[in-house]
Amino acid sequence: MNRQLHSYLIGDNLTLQEAASSSAAASFLQGDDSRALLYSPQQCCFARFRAGRFTGPGDRPVETGSCFEARLFGLEAELRWLHTSEGRGRAVLLAESLADGTALKPESTSILGELKRRYLLWGEAMGENRSDGWTCLAERRIGELLAPVSGLQRGERVHLVTREYMSEADSHGNTSIFAERLVGLERLENRRQDRE
Secondary structure (H helix, E strand, O other): OOOEEEEEEEEEEEOHHHHHOOHHHHHHOOOOOOEEEEEOOOOEEEEEEEOOEEEOHHHOEOOOOOOOEEEEEOOOEEEEEEEEEOOEEEEEEEEOOOOOOOOOOOEEEEOOEEEEEEEEOOOEEOOOOOOOOOEEEEEOOOEEEEEOOOOOOOOOOEEEEEEEEEOOOOOOOOOOEEEEEEEEEEEOOOHHHHHO
């Protein structure tokens, strides 16, 4: 079976909230596994996206008005939003399956293969067992980063997990990575335990 990555143009003149609440995004980005990576002039931070709201630790609302880029992601899809002017921007949804209940027509690309990649986040867990599912990662040179990951012990690390998609071979037999999609956050396995 020929697998495909589908790209949906959600809109060119949407606020981040409008893009995240669109029917196409809602069909993929529901539940507790939806995360957001938000970029603003002040900071880069994580948020959860649930029930149409961006929230941080303690379920407090996260201000998104100054964001210039956002990536909402879960196991099924990623929504990318890029500010263009006056709080509005372009939103595109990437998914391996077709969106239900939307009239949007996807641009589809055949997937030859995929690679699972991991990016190590700065900082180690401080060992706080928060009841809200967030962990404080800290690094002396960088400061603190709150991440929506639970169950980490002091000193453990976190990966941002992605999938890279390879295109079909060109006329010379070469393949290339044509897209990368954020998938989730996961605890870095203890390597000492792996060797035992």
